[in-house]
């Protein structure tokens with residue numbers, strides 16, 4: 001298996017979908033195709049609705065799109081959906097789990113060693129250490145800046161990114177990441193920037209992805225591993 005920090009899918013721009021910004025199949029698939037063509041490294045399907053049929057149809061269509069671009073598709077929250085997609089699409093399907101979601105160790109057992117599984121760690125080194133021990137592929141921290149998508153998410157210190165460097169896993173920064181804040185998150189140590197609004201809320205999605213990717217490339221991580 002590729003060591004997590006050397007996995008090119010776990011560096012760069014991580015786009016996360018939003019069912020308010022992309023309310024139907026057409027807008028969702030069109031926007032994601034544009035973001036994939038512009039060079040995102042990872043895509044997360046995040047839909048909080050209870051409509052299982054819609055979630056299956058949309059995530060299955062996204063999996064086909066992601067496969068064409070050789071980009072892994074990460075499912076938010078829903079282990080059963082990730083497992084069902086994995087049976088059809090293989091190891092390119094991953095899962096993101098928060099602290100209120102399924103247990104990471106159970107997800108790792110059910111999805112296998114090759115699946116990308118990410119964990120929300122807020123700004124806690126304790127949660128990050130536990131997630132690493134339970135088999136996380138990447139550790140997500142935030143929200144670092146004011147978020148239009150999840151304004152109620154608790155604020156986090158950028159310094160946590162350097163505090164967890166020795167865990168040796170890719171660090172994802174989330175929450176209010178845009179062209180003005182991307183450099184700070186990257187300089188603080190994030191290998192990957194997770195973005196909703198500054199990609200899918202923008203009129204020029206491709207331009208937004210390219211500008212964010214340039215900011216990542218231009219800024220060296222200070223909180224090195």
Ligand SMILES: Cc1ncc(COP(=O)(O)OP(=O)(O)O)c(N)n1
Pocket residue numbers: 014016044046076077096097098099100101118119120140141172174194
């Ligand atoms: C990459 C990434 N990081 C954090 C989150 C947040 O997950 P969670 O805390 O479970 O909150 P919800 O997204 O489920 O509202 C994420 N989805 N992705």
Ligand SMILES: Cc1ncsc1CCOP(=O)(O)O
Pocket residue numbers: 142143146147148149150153174175176177194195196197198
């Ligand atoms: C899911 C999530 N968890 C913490 S902030 C956030 C939303 C990030 O969206 P945005 O990039 O629009 O701030």
Ligand SMILES: [Mg+2]
Pocket residue numbers: 076077096097098099101
């Ligand atoms: Mg969750």
